Amino acid sequence: MNLSLYQDKDTWIHRLDPRTKITGIILIFAMCLCFNDPIYIAILTLGVLFILFFARSLKSLWTLRYILILLFLFSMIIWPFFVKGKTVWLCIKGFYIHKESILYAIAMGLRLSTFVMAGMILISTTKNEDITNGLIMMGLPYPIAFAISTALRLVPTFAGAGATIVQAQISRGLDLESKNIFKRFSKFIPFAVPIFIIAIRYTNLLSMALESRGFSPASPRTMYRRPYMKKNDWIVLISLLIVFVIILYIRIFLQAGIVIKDRL
Amino acid sequence: MGIAIKIDSLHFKYRSASKDSLANINSEIKEGNFVVIFGHGGAGKTTLCFSMNGLIPRFLHGEMKGNVFVKNKKTTDYRINEMAKTVGLVFQDFEAQLFCSNVELEVAFGLENLCLNIEEMEERIKKYIDFVGLLEKRKAQTSSLSGGQKQRLAIGAVLAMEPDVVVMDEPTTDLDPIGKNHILSISQMLRNKKRTLVMVDTDYEVAMDADYVWLMKDGEVVIKDSPRQVLTNLDLLKSCGVMVPQTLEFFKKMGWEEMPLNSKETIMHIKENHPEIIVPHRTLKINRKPVGSEKGIIETKDLYFRYPSSPDDILKNLNLKIYEGEIVAILGQNGSGKTTLAKHFNRLLRPTSGEVLIKGRKTTDYKQHELARIVGYVFQNPDHQIFSSTVWDEVAFGLKMLGEDEKNIKKNTEEAIFVTGLTGYENKSPFLLTKGERQRVAFASILSIKPEVIVLDEPTTGLDYAHQISAMNMLKELNNKGRTIVIITHSMWIAEQFATRVIIMKDGIIIADGPTRDIFFDEDVLKEASLVPSQIVRVSNWLKTQSLSVDELVEELKGESFSVSR
Numbered sequence: 001m002n003l004s005l006y007q008d009k010d011t012w013i014h015r016l017d018p019r020t021k022i023t024g025i026i027l028i029f030a031m032c033l034c035f036n037d038p039i040y041i042a043i044l045t046l047g048v049l050f051i052l053f054f055a056r057s058l059k060s061l062w063t064l065r066y067i068l069i070l071l072f073l074f075s076m077i078i079w080p081f082f083v084k085g086k087t088v089w090l091c092i093k094g095f096y097i098h099k100e101s102i103l104y105a106i107a108m109g110l111r112l113s114t115f116v117m118a119g120m121i122l123i124s125t126t127k128n129e130d131i132t133n134g135l136i137m138m139g140l141p142y143p144i145a146f147a148i149s150t151a152l153r154l155v156p157t158f159a160g161a162g163a164t165i166v167q168a169q170i171s172r173g174l175d176l177e178s179k180n181i182f183k184r185f186s187k188f189i190p191f192a193v194p195i196f197i198i199a200i201r202y203t204n205l206l207s208m209a210l211e212s213r214g215f216s217p218a219s220p221r222t223m224y225r226r227p228y229m230k231k232n233d234w235i236v237l238i239s240l241l242i243v244f245v246i247i248l249y250i251r252i253f254l255q256a257g258i259v260i261k262d263r264l
Numbered sequence: 265m266g267i268a269i270k271i272d273s274l275h276f277k278y279r280s281a282s283k284d285s286l287a288n289i290n291s292e293i294k295e296g297n298f299v300v301i302f303g304h305g306g307a308g309k310t311t312l313c314f315s316m317n318g319l320i321p322r323f324l325h326g327e328m329k330g331n332v333f334v335k336n337k338k339t340t341d342y343r344i345n346e347m348a349k350t351v352g353l354v355f356q357d358f359e360a361q362l363f364c365s366n367v368e369l370e371v372a373f374g375l376e377n378l379c380l381n382i383e384e385m386e387e388r389i390k391k392y393i394d395f396v397g398l399l400e401k402r403k404a405q406t407s408s409l410s411g412g413q414k415q416r417l418a419i420g421a422v423l424a425m426e427p428d429v430v431v432m433d434e435p436t437t438d439l440d441p442i443g444k445n446h447i448l449s450i451s452q453m454l455r456n457k458k459r460t461l462v463m464v465d466t467d468y469e470v471a472m473d474a475d476y477v478w479l480m481k482d483g484e485v486v487i488k489d490s491p492r493q494v495l496t497n498l499d500l501l502k503s504c505g506v507m508v509p510q511t512l513e514f515f516k517k518m519g520w521e522e523m524p525l526n527s528k529e530t531i532m533h534i535k536e537n538h539p540e541i542i543v544p545h546r547t548l549k550i551n552r553k554p555v556g557s558e559k560g561i562i563e564t565k566d567l568y569f570r571y572p573s574s575p576d577d578i579l580k581n582l583n584l585k586i587y588e589g590e591i592v593a594i595l596g597q598n599g600s601g602k603t604t605l606a607k608h609f610n611r612l613l614r615p616t617s618g619e620v621l622i623k624g625r626k627t628t629d630y631k632q633h634e635l636a637r638i639v640g641y642v643f644q645n646p647d648h649q650i651f652s653s654t655v656w657d658e659v660a661f662g663l664k665m666l667g668e669d670e671k672n673i674k675k676n677t678e679e680a681i682f683v684t685g686l687t688g689y690e691n692k693s694p695f696l697l698t699k700g701e702r703q704r705v706a707f708a709s710i711l712s713i714k715p716e717v718i719v720l721d722e723p724t725t726g727l728d729y730a731h732q733i734s735a736m737n738m739l740k741e742l743n744n745k746g747r748t749i750v751i752i753t754h755s756m757w758i759a760e761q762f763a764t765r766v767i768i769m770k771d772g773i774i775i776a777d778g779p780t781r782d783i784f785f786d787e788d789v790l791k792e793a794s795l796v797p798s799q800i801v802r803v804s805n806w807l808k809t810q811s812l813s814v815d816e817l818v819e820e821l822k823g824e825s826f827s828v829s830r
Contacts, residue, residue, distance in 0.1 A: 006365065008405050127365045153363065161648070167612045168649040171641040172662035172709055175633050190661070193651030197695065201647065202360055208323055209361035214348035214377035214425065222379050224372035224389075 004156040005060040007124045012232060013055040014125045018134025020233040021122050027240045028118040033264050034247045035257035038106040045114045052117060057124035061117065068116060072109035079105035083260060103259045128153050133223050143217040158199060165194045267333075268429050268460040269293040269316060274330035276311060276320055285311045287483040289330075293476075295428075296458040298451065300471040300491070303480030304505030305700055305728035309464040310356065312480070313433045316462065317351040318344045335428050349378065352422035354432040356464075358415045362406050367398055370406060370417055374425040388424045396420035396450060411598035412443030419450060429460045436465060437725055440597050440754055442794035448473070466728060468495055468509050469799070472525055479504050496523045507729040510757070510800035510814050517818045527802035534803075541821050546808045548785055561717060561748055562586040562609055562639075566618035569604060578604045580772040581618070588716075591739070591749045593759035593780070596769035597794050602752045605769070606719050609750070610639035633666055640715030644722040646699075646706035655681070655697075655705055656690040662713045680712035683738060700731045707735075717748040724755055736762050757798040760784055760812040768793045781812060 013021075028048065035041050052058050061068070085100025122131070128149050135145035169190045215221075250256050269292065276286040286308045293299055303309050314320040318339040321328040332339045335350050355361045364370040368389050375385045393399050396416040401409065409417065415435055422430060432451075436444045448470060454461050455473075463470065471477050477494040479487045481504045487494055495501070498516060501508050511530040515522055520538060524530040534541060562585070569579040579601050586592055594602045607613040608620045611627040620627045622638055630638075643649060652658040660677040668676070681687055684704040689697070694705045703726070710718065720739070724732040736758060743749050753759055759766055759780065766783040768776040770793045776783055784790070784797045785805055797805065804811045811817035 004405075004407060006405075008366075127369070129364060129369050150363075164643065164645075165648045167607070168641075168643045170612065170632060171610055171636060171643070172649065173633050173636040173665040173713060175665060190649075190651050194648055197650075198647055205355070205357055205360040206363060208319055209355055209363070211323065211344040212317055212319065212348055212353045212355075213361075213374040213421065214345045215373070216343065216345040216377075219345060219377070220379060221376045222381060222385070224369065224376055224382065224385050226382075 005063060005120065005123045006127065007055070007057045007060060009056045009125075011055050011125070013051065013121070015230075015232070016125075016236060017227045017229050017233045018126050018130040019138055019227060020229070020236055021126055022131075022134055022138065024236060024240050025118050025122050027244050029115060031244055031247050032111045032114050032118075034251045036104055036107045036111075036263055037257045037259050038103055038110055040257035041107050041110045041114065045110050045117070048114055048117045048121065051121055052124070055121060055125045057120065060120055060124045064116065064120065068113045071112045071116065075109040075112055076105045079108050083263070085260060100259045104263070107259065123152065127225075130225060130227060133225060133227055137227065146217060154203075157202070158195065161198045161202075162191070162195055165191055165198075168194075266295045266335075267292050268295045268297070268335060269462070270331075270333040271315075272331045272333070274315060274328075274332060276315060276326055276328045278311075278324065278326040281326070284483050285326075286315065289485055291478070291485060291488065293429075293460060293462065295460055296455075297475045298455050298461045298473065299463070299476045299478060300474040301462065301464045301478045301480060302466070302468075302471065302494075302501075302504070302506050303728075305726075305731060306698055307480040307504070308483040309480055310433055311483075313353060313431050313462070313464060315339065316429070316431050317353045318342060318347045319353070345377065348374070348425065348427070350427055351429045351431060352425055352427035354419050354422050354430070354435055356433040356435075356437070358411075358418045358435075361418050362414060362421075364406060366403055366405050367393060367409075367417055368402050371421045371424045374421055378425060388426075392420045392424040395423065395453065397446065412439050412446060415439060415443070416446060416450070419447070423454075429462065430454060431462045433464045434466065435463065436467060436470060440794050441756065441796035443597075444469075466507070468507060469526065471495060479506065481505075492523070492525070495525060505728055505730040510798060511803065514800060514803070514814045514817060517814065518821070527799040527806070530799070530803050531806055534807075541807065541824075543807075543824070548781070548808050548810065559588045560585045561588045561623060562750075563621040563624075564605075564608065564615075564618065565621065567605075567608065567615050567620060568617045569608070569613060570616050577616075578772050579608075582772075582774060584767070584774065584777070586717075586748065586750065588748055589743070589746060591743050591762055591764045592751070592767060593763035593765070594750065594752045594767045594769060595754075595756075595759055595793065595795055600769040600793070601772040602769050603721055604772075606641070606721060606750060606752055609717065609719055610635050610641050612641065636662070636715070637666065637713060638715055639717045639719060640710035640713055642707050642710050642718065642720045642723065644725065646702040649706055649709070650694045650702060653693055654691050655686060655694050655708075658694050658705055659686075659708045659712050662709055666713065676712045676714060680708040683711060683742070684708040685734070685738075700727050703727065704735075711742075715747075717750065718742065719750045719752075721752045722754065723751055724753065724758055732758065756784075756795065756801070757813075760798060760801050768795070781810060784812065 031044055032041060052061060080097060080101040083101045083104050085098030087099040088096050089099045090097040132145050132149040135148060136142055174187060174190060271289050271291045274286055274289040275284055277284045301309050301312065311320060314324060315332050316334060322344050337350055339347060362370055364373050371389045371392055372385055375388060393402055396419055398413060398417060398420065401413065419435060436447050451461055451463065452473060471491045474491050476488055477491045478485050479494055479500065486504065487500060495509055496512060498508050498512060509525055511524045511526060515524060522533040522537065524533050564582050564584045567579055567582040568577055570577045582605065594606065596602050604613065608615060614628060622635065627635065650658055652661060656677060659680050660673050663673045663676055681690060684707055686704055686708060694702060697705065723735055727735060739749050740762060763780045766780050767774055768783065768789065775793060776789045784801050787797065787805065790796060800814050800817060801812055804817055809817060809820050811820045
């Protein structure tokens with residue numbers, strides 16, 4: 001079973017320079033930080049979904065659906081406790097629920113999910129090697145760039161190992177069907193120990209294999225797929241910049257897109 | 265010709281180990297030679313490979329005495345990545361050594377480290393991807409490759425760096441016979457190019473083409489000689505825990521002098537010198553009745569399966585009935601759906617459509633813990649399940665989970681530990697055991713639950729011959745006591761000697777299913793699934809005899825001549 005999030009397609013988004021995509025994602029992150037009105041953020045979310053659609057990568061979104069839902073729900077529950085608004089909607093036994101805090105909570109949920117989805121654009125459309133190369137050409141030291149891309153690469157590997165471990169323990173009678181959440185938590189050890197052991201063994205082997213193929217983080221190396229900026233890259237970057245400037249204008253000069261002032 | 269590798273009174277002891285892993289190794293390998301290293305598990309074969317590119321002692325620490333020179337470079341004077349230009353090492357675990365996203369990038373990785381420019385890289389990538397026969401897979405994602413293709417890619421990625429010496433650690437263990445032949449032809453091509461090749465393997469068929477065979481035992485090289493000299497020394501092979509060439513053993517037991525190393529030679533010798541055993545009208549009698557009882561225990565009906573995220577069916581319309589008391593071997597290439605099918609037997613996977621019945625009841629109607637008592641599933645890699653601090657706890661875990669009382673836990677755990685030969689290990693940490701021992705712990709932990717059916721995924725990979733035999737005998741013993749056994753395997757001789765029934769899968773369908781003798785007689789069907797019978801069964805097929813192992817064949821032929829002379 002392939003757990004990797006990379007979608008091996010050939011769309012114009014796949015063909016963009018990794019530097020464009022990394023910069024673009026950072027710009028999208030920044031845009032999300034400009035608003036805290038759910039409607040405004042929802043427009044950005046839609047935009048990101050469109051990009052994913054054009055990158056033919058909605059599938060990887062489906063893989064991560066639980067994480068996205070969890071992020072959203074979590075922020076819906078947490079934020080109303082910390083942010084107070086003005087308009088009271090409900091009052092239960094002296095506990096007030098404000099309209100603004102609910103809206104803010106929705107906005108934050110959307111914002112977090114949009115962060116993840118924007119990250120998905122990068123991961124679903126860019127080969128790991130290209131991310132490494134892009135980061136290096138943006139001036140990151142090689143060991144750091146390599147560490148980042150390796151971490152990304154290992155996620156599906158360990159997810160796969162994790163799935164096998166769950167199956168192996170279920171086969172010996174570990175009962176995951178019981179509803180009691182505390183009981184379930186105590187059954188964590190049979191999963192945690194093997195995954196740590198596997199992770200340690202695997203990374204050890206990986207580093208042996210890397211060095212045996214002549215790799216050393218300190219030594220110079222060439223790039224088989226050296227990225228270069230094309231016309232499309234500049235078009236994407238400039239349009240994103242224009243959008244970002246417009247958004248800054250809306251937020252700073254029009255003071256729109258905010259439900260709670262003095263907060264990001 | 266110059267010297268490629270010189271090993272000078274090499275000793276090595278791992279930091280935590282109590283005894284030497286390598287002891288007093290003195291050897292030279294000439295340029296352009298092909299050396300195959302044999303030995304039992306834990307004999308130090310892998311350690312020796314690691315010492316040739318400096319992983320020992322630079323990465324894996326310990327006490328090292330003596331020197332290793334590769335092309336006059338002393339391994340301890342260079343960093344591992346510098347040695348990589350001279351020595352290419354292919355690891356045993358091919359999953360961990362492939363870390364790039366597609367085939368061409370995997371090959372490019374080493375070349376980038378050599379700082380080649382784009383044109384040179386392009387040229388070598390093309391050349392070596394073609395060399396290992398993956399040209400049409402050039403842009404394919406690494407994860408989409410089959411086991412054999414991955415192994416070939418790992419080899420190609422090392423070869424592309426054009427090292428003077430290539431070291432391969434068990435490159436053929438996880439492969440089916442056709443995949444194995446592919447690797448062998450690669451080694452042949454390397455030889456023609458005068459590259460030095462060192463290969464560790466457990467299969468003697470690999471060794472036939474070598475210039476030298478080294479036999480290792482307990483960290484020492486006990487003999488270095490031509491393949492024929494080493495392989496015909498049956499007593500020495502046996503004492504080193506290595507599988508003896510079947511055809512040799514056959515001739516020896518028949519009291520014949522010739523020393524055939526494979527089925528071809530055997531048939532030639534029989535034609536020339538022992539034509540009396542060729543009986544033209546001999547016909548193969550096949551017992552078509554199922555060996556087990558009439559009672560079905562596992563049944564699949566119109567079973568289809570696909571992963572939710574994938575458009576392709578992995579299992580296509582499988583209808584299968586496994587009877588109580590059978591030993592069923594499921595064979596087929598990597599990716600043919602064997603494991604996917606087996607995981608349906610205890611509902612680790614649920615059918616996309618169709619159903620799986622255990623004792624006449626749908627798996628989806630059982631509670632998971634009820635199924636665990638009927639069908640035990642032993643995973644290929646014991647490290648996926650071991651977590652306890654003692655062997656006892658590990659084996660008793662399943663029983664505790666199923667809520668057995670203290671008395672039963674004690675009784676069943678003791679029994680499982682005894683049956684798997686782990687007595688005396690109860691209080692040891694499973695993490696400190698060898699791979700073979702860990703595998704037995706994993707097996708014991710399923711056995712203690714006393715399931716009626718035991719499914720084993722590749723129970724013998726990573727084990728040496730002696731351990732394979734003992735593991736299989738243990739299963740046979742359990743089968744005699746009424747358990748049904750299902751094994752997924754790549755090893756032909758294990759299926760031949762131990763299974764009562766063989767199922768062959770290809771691309772998600774069953775292409776053959778029947779009594780073992782029947783299936784192994786039909787070499788065309790086997791070939792369709794990239795399988796080839798073992799040497800002795802090839803001889804047996806040619807003779808049209810019933811036998812599936814050396815001992816059976818000797819007995820059958822002697823019995824025949826006895827009845828003829830009478």
